[in-house]
Amino acid sequence: MLKKMINSAQIDFEIIPVDPLLIKSGQATVGGVDMSFVRTYRFGEKEEPFIPGSSLKGMIRSYSEKICRSLRDDPVPVCLPYLKPGKEQNGERRQASCGLSFERYKKDHEVKTIPSPEIYSLSCPVCRLFGSHGFIGRLSFSDAYLTGDYKKSHLLEIRDGVAIDRLTGGAASGAKYDLEVLTRGEFGTTLDIRNFERWQLGLIALVLRDMEQGLVRVGFGKSRGLGKFRAKITNFKIAYYNRKVSHLSGLSELCSEEENDDYGFSAETGDKSPLPESEPNGLRHEHTITETWKEVLTPGVNDLVKFIETTDWPEPLERFLERGR
Numbered sequence: 001m002l003k004k005m006i007n008s009a010q011i012d013f014e015i016i017p018v019d020p021l022l023i024k025s026g027q028a029t030v031g032g033v034d035m036s037f038v039r040t041y042r043f044g045e046k047e048e049p050f051i052p053g054s055s056l057k058g059m060i061r062s063y064s065e066k067i068c069r070s071l072r073d074d075p076v077p078v079c080l081p082y083l084k085p086g087k088e089q090n091g092e093r094r095q096a097s098c099g100l101s102f103e104r105y106k107k108d109h110e111v112k113t114i115p116s117p118e119i120y121s122l123s124c125p126v127c128r129l130f131g132s133h134g135f136i137g138r139l140s141f142s143d144a145y146l147t148g149d150y151k152k153s154h155l156l157e158i159r160d161g162v163a164i165d166r167l168t169g170g171a172a173s174g175a176k177y178d179l180e181v182l183t184r185g186e187f188g189t190t191l192d193i194r195n196f197e198r199w200q201l202g203l204i205a206l207v208l209r210d211m212e213q214g215l216v217r218v219g220f221g222k223s224r225g226l227g228k229f230r231a232k233i234t235n236f237k238i239a240y241y242n243r244k245v246s247h248l249s250g251l252s253e254l255c256s257e258e259e260n261d262d263y264g265f266s267a268e269t270g271d272k273s274p275l276p277e278s279e280p281n282g283l284r285h286e287h288t289i290t291e292t293w294k295e296v297l298t299p300g301v302n303d304l305v306k307f308i309e310t311t312d313w314p315e316p317l318e319r320f321l322e323r324g325r
């Protein structure tokens with residue numbers, strides 16, 4: 001991706017559980033529980049439950065895919081990240097993974113790398129933001145840790161998994177198993193986005209809004225009455241590097257024509273929203289939009305709708321794969 005810093009966004013938020021949560025540990029079980037909550041040692045203190053940044057990224061990615069799919073049916077505007085090209089089943093037509101398509105190209109053509117502007121311009125909207133194999137994307141999450149008093153007063157309980165399945169009508173196997181769920185505790189985390197296009201902030205804004213309203217679930221057992229939470233945005237900052245900007249603008253506005261051609265940034269719609277006065281912070285000019293982010297990011301949402309409706313993806317990726325075969 002671009003080797004210079006142009007803009008960034010930083011969003012601090014809290015995760016306030018509504019239902020019990022279970023973020024599964026990959027580790028061997030604690031005290032005979034079949035599925036236990038993931039824990040970490042922080043600062044050499046007592047072990048505590050936490051939510052890994054990778055779980056949060058996965059949650060926001062799959063919700064972003066749903067939003068994009070709801071904006072266009074045919075062709076579907078995003079890939080299925082685990083679907084190998086050539087292995088498409090019914091209903092998966094033209095949705096092969098961007099990252100696995102690049103892997104296939106490299107193998108077929110015996111090349112080690114594909115230039116990152118090309119990867120970016122050939123990727124589906126979601127991979128452009130979240131990355132894929134061999135391309136790290138623009139977005140990073142910190143692990144979410146218990147906030148304030150919850151470090152001491154959080155509560156983990158053992159639940160009978162079969163009983164949960166019976167209550168929710170899920171497919172019960174009948175075999176007894178236990179789940180360790182968090183029933184009290186709130187978490188805080190930070191989402192960072194570097195070098196954003198305006199539509200990308202629009203997409204994140206739509207996810208955050210639904211997270212505030214408790215429509216997004218996290219972790220294990222989403223269909224079993226687990227994982228519902230509400231997000232509370234506690235700090236939202238947008239920064240521009242070494243330049244003052246008065247309106248929300250993204251890469252297509254701030255980059256040269258050549259960079260726009262190389263990366264295929266999506267042109268911004270004419271909508272403008274003024275940013276509040278910035279505060280200098282080193283080379284950065286920071287705008288705080290904690291109270292106003294929904295209004296400020298509205299042009300980004302309009303850009304997203306237009307981009308998804310008009311993008312010719314997956315056609316360029318398909319043409320690329322066929323090139324010279």
Ligand SMILES: [Zn+2]
Nearest residue numbers: 079098124127
């Ligand atoms: Zn993709």
